[in-house]
Amino acid sequence: MALVLNDEERMVKETADGFFAAEAPVTAMRAIRDARDPMGFSRDLWAKMAAMGFAGVAVPEAHGGTGLGLVAAGLIQEAIGRNLSLSPFLSTSILAATVLARGGTAEQKESFLPRIAAAELVMALAVDEKPRHAPAHVETRAAPHGNGFRLSGTKTHVLDGQVADRIIVSARTGGEAGSRHGISLFLVDPKAKGVKVEARAMVDSRNAARVHLDGVEVDGADLIGPLDEGFAILEAALDAGRACLAAEMLGVSAQSFETTLQYLKTREQFGRPIGSFQALQHRAAHLFCEIELARSVTLKALRALDEGDMRAPVFASLAKAKVGDVAKLATNEAVQMHGGMGMTDDYDVGLFMKRARAAQETFGDSAFHGERVARIMGY
Structure with a gap:
């Protein structure tokens, strides 16, 4: 495994470095921070990232993305780090796109992946419930209800949670907190009854939220991957x-x-x-x-x-x-x-x-x- 970039990867790196230095430098981050913009990023920049093919870098070509993979995604993320650029790239283009590409049904992929690649929506992944990262420690419950489930629990440090159009939530459908078995993944509409999203100020001026779920109803079509085997x-x-x-x-x-x-x-x-x-x-x-x-x-x-x-x-x-x-x-x-x-x-x-x-x-x-x-x- 060569630890050097090939020609295509070098081109991605050069393009990403030039794009973020010009379109989203540190001064742009300061402007959004100082304006206390509740969005926390520029929709215009997000659209430009889609036009460059960045938003769909981890989305397969069959679903409208570039399918360049994670090396390319990492080169884009490195340029973001160099410029402290604000965007939902990590939450949406990496985390959500990977969950859907790996575990989504054909309908879920067709519904969401092209829109991720086109920067038409923002998605968030709600995992943690403790002060520190512990993805298997899931106490949020998904109780069977009719043709679907009712979700109850609280998620912390949800990146871009307060601006997300959909939130992917890990919930326990079996087992006890700490067990990897019994964790399932669900698509949740943040506007649904029983969902409360609290914006949280972060020291680095990024978006994060606490998400409360109180008997939130989802149906079977909102389940991502096999029941109990979402971990x-x-x-x-x-x-x-x-x-x-x-x-x-x-x-x-x-x-x-x-x-x-x-x-x-x-x-x-x-x-x-x-x-x-x-x-x-x-x-x-x-x-x-x-x-x-x-x-x-x-x-x-x-x-x-x-x-x-x-x-x-x-x-x-x-x-x-x-x-x-x-x-x-x-x-x-x-x-x-x-x-x-x-x-x-x-x-x-x-x-x-x-x-x-x-x-x-x-x-x-x-x-x-x-x-x-x-x-x-x-x-």
């Missing part, structure tokens, strides 16, 4: 999301590093650029090596997922844990080397730090993924 589909979607989040954190790390290098070359102390000080050179060299390691493990995870490698879950967890740690190091070093000014809002490096912290916790931190790898390997 495998859910894990596949989460691994895609984890690998793409690793790619985004790689972009955050690389841009933080490059911004800091420019600062080291221009900021003077004692009559010379501070980049000439050996101690800072050593720290920069160490960070460069860590970012290159993060790049390799991220590409490995994305390729493994695209190729259906049985070890893909291990690589996805390894990438999420490693790049999370590197993003923390990169943003810490960026703020430190900028001095006290690094934490002021006038400098972008503080914004990169906030995004790195939120992304590191989303879908499992390094402790969660270390335990997951150990469990998969039989320890």
Whole structure:
């Protein structure tokens, strides 16, 4: 498995880098944040992403997407990380599209996948119920009712939940909380009776919500995948999301590093650029090596997922844990080397730090993924 990009992938990377730098730079993120836009992203940008083929990157060609796969999705997500661009790409184009492509019925695929590729709707995945990521800890219940089910429970940290046109909810149809068996996936209309969506402010200015379900009625056509056996589909979607989040954190790390290098070359102390000080050179060299390691493990995870490698879950967890740690190091070093000014809002490096912290916790931190790898390997 080559850990270098082929010609097609390099073209995707160049296109994505140019697109987000021009259409959704950090200044655009600041404008949306400062305006307190309840949408949390630009619909115009989302439409442009569809026109570029980005929104349908994980949607099969048979359903209107480009079907380029997760390596391409990761390259797009890396460009998003470099520019702190705001969009529902992760929630809709990666998580929801993967769930539907893997477990959806023919009718569900035909109804939703082309609309995802065309950026005509936003979808969210409601998984977690505890303060920290624990996808198997599902207490939300789906009780049989007529030709369908009634859902009751609460989901936390639902990315883009407050602007979603549909929410994919994990609910327990059997077993006990913590068991992987007995988890089923359902499509829920957020406007349905019994659904209450609470917007939550996040430190990185992204969308997230708490979703309350009180006897929400869904029918059999809203079930995604086999009854009681939805966890495998859910894990596949989460691994895609984890690998793409690793790619985004790689972009955050690389841009933080490059911004800091420019600062080291221009900021003077004692009559010379501070980049000439050996101690800072050593720290920069160490960070460069860590970012290159993060790049390799991220590409490995994305390729493994695209190729259906049985070890893909291990690589996805390894990438999420490693790049999370590197993003923390990169943003810490960026703020430190900028001095006290690094934490002021006038400098972008503080914004990169906030995004790195939120992304590191989303879908499992390094402790969660270390335990997951150990469990998969039989320890």
